[in-house]
Amino acid sequence: MKKLEIRDLLKFKFISSLSFSPDGKFLGFVVHKMNEEENNYISNIWVYNTESKNLFQLTTFGRESNFIWLDNETILFPSIRDEKEKKRKEKGETFTIFYKISINGGEAEKYFEVPYIVRKIEKLNDQTFVLLVSSDKNIPDFTKPDEKEKQQALKKIKEEKDYEIIDEIPFWQNGAGFTNKKRTRLYLYNLKENTFIPLTDEFTNVIQFDIKNDKKKILFISNRYKNKMKIGADLFLYDVNSNTLEKLTHETSFRYTYAYFLDDSIIFAGSNMKKYGITENPKFYLLEPKTKHVTLLTPDFDLSLRNSVGTDCRYGSNKNAVTDENYFYFITTEWNSSYLNRINKEGKIEKLTKKGGSIDGFDAKNGKIYFVGFKDYKLQEIYELKDTETQITTFNEWVVKERKISKPERFTFLSGDGVKLEGWIIRPVDFDESKKYPAILDIHGGPKTVYGEVFFHEMQVWANEGYVVMFTNPRGSDGRGNEFADIRGKYGTVDYEDLMKFVDEALKRSPFIDKEKLGVTGGSYGGFMTNWIIGHTDRFKAAASQRSISNWISKFATTDIGYFFVEDQHASNPWNNYEKLWWHSPMKYADKIKTPTLFIHSEEDYRCWLAEGIQMFTSLKYFGVESRLVLFKGENHELSRSGKPKHRIRRLKEITEWFNKYLK
CATH class of the missing domain: 2.40.128 (Lipocalin)
Known part of the structure; x- marks a missing residue:
């Protein structure tokens, strides 16, 4: 092999x-x-x-x-x-x-x-389709067939291409570019008559929709805003025959995860975010459209309704929720794996898959x-x-x-304050017990995601390069309920302690790891934590910080989710407690860093904007620390997962060569 x-x-x-x-x-x-x-x-x-x-x-x-x-x-x-x-x-x-x-x-x-640019299409009947389209208030109308008007519209687009007019937040979105006054709108399209009926207005973003089996009703979740997007959404029901729209929102400031028809009822999931903020796990509800009566089906349910298991070997999108017969099917993440489940109208949940x-x-x-x-x-x-x-x-x-593949070896351990945690090591291929090996700590993003026992290309490349790969799910990770995931106001404290405790445990269990040749890397939240770690310990001899966060104050005001994510996760904003935001910012501790560090960042990463990587890189250079910044043009926050093929290869090559330089 x-x-x-x-x-x-x-x-x-x-x-x-x-x-x-x-x-x-x-x-x-x-x-x-x-x-x-x-x-x-x-x-x-x-x-x-x-x-x-x-x-x-x-x-x-x-x-x-x-x-x-x-x-x-x-x-x-x-x-x-x-x-x-x-x-x-x-x-x-x-x-x-x-x-x-x-x-x-x-x-x-x-x-x-x-x-229109169609994001999703569903068939209503032989002549009618439901379209979810990208709508731009600033782009001229192309629905008119007149060629002269079309040419005038194209001329206007050409004249305006060098300008971006911004008058709302968020004004850009990772993977979508500048989004000022752009929305996703619902339309009914009649194929025979070539007509379009808008179901939502120019300020409404439609997040998800579902069509009833009898094709007479359309259910959708949307968020309408001007100037500043609110956190939360509304639920609407459209009657195809009467062309009427009814608002079903049952609670203000509610974040709907999704909503689907289940027979004549509506099943939806979501959270009011009151106890655990914007990342609070949703619960299931049943809504009767005729009476608008809402029943909480799962008061004790405490899992996220998504697949949070990380890997760098996906591309494209898949359904994560479906109704069939008398059941609603959905995905949950539990500890280190995701599972398929179903629920009925009485709230009974069955886990359908058992293997991790x-x-x-x-x-x-x-x-x-x-x-x-x-x-x-x-x-x-x-x-x-x-x-x-x-x-x-x-x-x-x-x-x-x-x-040659080296499978992860799982073990559990206790945090410093007695919480049970899990972690893994991957041994180098062709492992020799008598040898000492360098090791790389790989930290996941999120922080509310998980690592598990699924194929991870970069980890296997490093195992084939002769490295031990270490990874864990510290507090802040998904899969173990709200309490475990809740690190609001604690970034860089309990999560950092859990990571360091894991490294101690991995070294104790694996005497073949050379503790003098440790590297650390991670992306997004993992990039933040990489930046944090090198400012708080010198135990790592090399670091690779990817799409990172270095300054929570700048992230608040520059990124697509910054103004609500930062305030939610730190219970602070730059005006009511900038000292706290600065205390949790890795840049504050840059004068203590000695670790040679590679920074990987994409020029169109609007989730962790370019300024985050530049600030940290500049700080290290200012203090004389060996560092290197590699910027990827035309890429965004998803570089390692869906970036252009050559760019994904170059990214991993840069990181691997950096570790080879300092750890071998």
């Missing part, structure tokens, strides 16, 4: 968009792979026949990242397929072209075009359940869930068969 290398990432397959045909016979999904030459991703639709077990690739164009089923044998997807369409995009025209293709064979046919790992997404239809997951320390595959989990694809099977 060969050693796993950085460039093996280019060969991995990533699976997304799992979706059943209306009759449940076919399962569609998208397979993504990297295209190094073009420095992008190739995405094609595949189909699995759940009865014959036949698996086949449906499209070959390579740009089909999402789709819906028009009927039991026809798929609808957006695509740009000729040079004229590309040139229209380049000139600034906004539109989405939809193609349809039969799963029984034949070429894709152009079906219709709409003058990660449930990345799923679909359920007529009692059939399939999911995309990381299981048995393999990369993503599709599994059928009955009484057991049965793997049905082998897209990434070659990795475990052809490459």
